[in-house]
Amino acid sequence: MAxxxxxxxxxxxxxxxxxxxxxAVARRAGVEEAVLDEVRLAVGEAxxxxxxxxxxxxxxxxxxxxxxxDEKLFSIEVGDEVPGPPGSxxxxxxxMDAALDPDTEVEDDMGLAVISxxxxxxxxxxxxxxxxxxxxxxxxGAVDVx
Amino acid sequence: xxxxxxxxxxGDRTVVEVGGEIDVYTAPKLxxxxxxxxxxxxxxxxxxxxxxxxxxxxxxxxxVGGLKRVRAHExxxxxxxxxxxxxxxxxxxxxxxxxxxxxxxxxxxxxxD
Numbered sequence: 241m242a243x244x245x246x247x248x249x250x251x252x253x254x255x256x257x258x259x260x261x262x263x264a265v266a267r268r269a270g271v272e273e274a275v276l277d278e279v280r281l282a283v284g285e286a287x288x289x290x291x292x293x294x295x296x297x298x299x300x301x302x303x304x305x306x307x308x309x310d311e312k313l314f315s316i317e318v319g320d321e322v323p324g325p326p327g328s329x330x331x332x333x334x335x336m337d338a339a340l341d342p343d344t345e346v347e348d349d350m351g352l353a354v355i356s357x358x359x360x361x362x363x364x365x366x367x368x369x370x371x372x373x374x375x376x377x378x379x380x381g382a383v384d385v386x
Numbered sequence: 387x388x389x390x391x392x393x394x395x396x397g398d399r400t401v402v403e404v405g406g407e408i409d410v411y412t413a414p415k416l417x418x419x420x421x422x423x424x425x426x427x428x429x430x431x432x433x434x435x436x437x438x439x440x441x442x443x444x445x446x447x448x449x450v451g452g453l454k455r456v457r458a459h460e461x462x463x464x465x466x467x468x469x470x471x472x473x474x475x476x477x478x479x480x481x482x483x484x485x486x487x488x489x490x491x492x493x494x495x496x497x498x499d
Contacts, residue, residue, distance in 0.1 A: 252411035259409075259440075277471045284442050288410040350443040350479065357478035 242309045247302040250294035258305050259284045262316060269309040270380035278358045279316070279377060285351040286318035286373040293322040293371070315376040324366025388412060390437075391419050396495045400428040405437035408445030416445065420452035429461025432494040441472050446479060453485065462486075464494040 244265050248254040262283040263276050271279060283305065290303040304319040355362055355373065363374045389412035390405040400423055408416060423431060431452065435441070453463045464486045467473055476482045488494035 252409075255410050256407065280440070281442060281475070284409060284440075288442065288444060291410065350447060354443045354475065354478060 244307040244309075246305040246307070248305075250291045250299065250301075250303050252288075252291060255284055255287045255291060258287045258303075262305065262307055265307045265309065266314050266377070266379075269314040271314050271377050272380075275377055279314075282355050282359050282362075282375055283316055283318065285355050286316070286375070289351045289373070290318055290320035290371075293320045297322050309379065311381055312379060313376050314379040315374065317372055317374050319370055319372045321370040323368050324371055389415050391415065393419070393423065396432075396491075399430045399432050399495045401432045401434055401491060401495070403434045403437065405439075407440040408438060408448070409440060409442045410444045413444040413448045417448045417451060420448065420455065424452075424455045424459065424461075429456050429459040431456055431461070431463045432488075432491060433463065433465050434491050434494075435465055435467040435472060436469070438467075438469070438472060441475055443475075443479070446475065446481060449485065450481070464488055464497060466491050466494050 244261065246258060246261055248258060259280045263280045266276055266279045267273075287303060287305065293299075294301065294303060299321055301321045304317075306317040306319075308315040308317075352364065355375065359375045359377070361376045365372050365374075388406055389408060390403075392403045394401050394403075402419060402423070404416065406412070420431070433449065433452075449463070449465070456463050465476075466488050467476075468489050473482075473487070476485065476487065486494075486497065488497065
């Protein structure tokens with residue numbers, strides 16, 4: 241198991257950096273080329289959401305991204321430090337109905353809807369120390385990329 | 387890569403050509419452009435996304451916001467996109483039912499329904 245960890249200040253301009261790093265590590269881990277676009281989009285959505293949460297709560301703490309390369313699995317965890325209700329378990333990933341309701345503004349939850357539509361293996365949790373979005377994809381093992 | 391924006395008028399339509407990456411950092415620029423066009427009286431917009439490399443939910447939100455603005459003036463907002471990876475995001479979010487999506491700018495400019 242190998243990991244790459246990235247911490248960045250909750251600023252929108254760094255989300256692109258997180259996408260680039262995640263795609264590079266995923267490629268190295270042997271995630272299929274056709275899936276890399278999904279990885280890039282999903283990690284971008286998760287980081288965008290975390291940045292938004294930190295900013296709206298006035299947190300100066302960085303957003304945390306952990307990329308884990310296992311033999312047959314590539315996983316990404318994006319963590320924020322905005323506490324959820326104590327003891328709350330898994331959140332339900334909201335459907336698009338709410339996001340598309342013409343009477344409401346498009347909320348951040350559209351990002352979660354994109355993630356849940358893209359990634360089969362996704363888990364959203366929230367606790368006293370913050371929220372975490374965990375996503376994983378099949379990988380064929382580390383490959384040497386020149 | 388940053389976002390590039392340019393606009394031109396074709397008949398009663400305003401074509402907004404977008405290039406680069408539309409994400410949480412760059413989307414505000416696109417929002418400003420669309421708001422400015424509507425404020426200046428351009429209510430029939432065609433957003434050409436053929437040169438867009440990346441689009442996320444923030445970008446989708448801006449496009450939905452633009453659509454709401456032009457509809458308030460009985461206008462229209464049409465998209466031009468042939469890229470599968472971009473179209474996929476519209477399909478996942480159900481927005482293919484919300485936006486008319488054309489394969490060429492000519493089609494989008496000529497479309498009336």
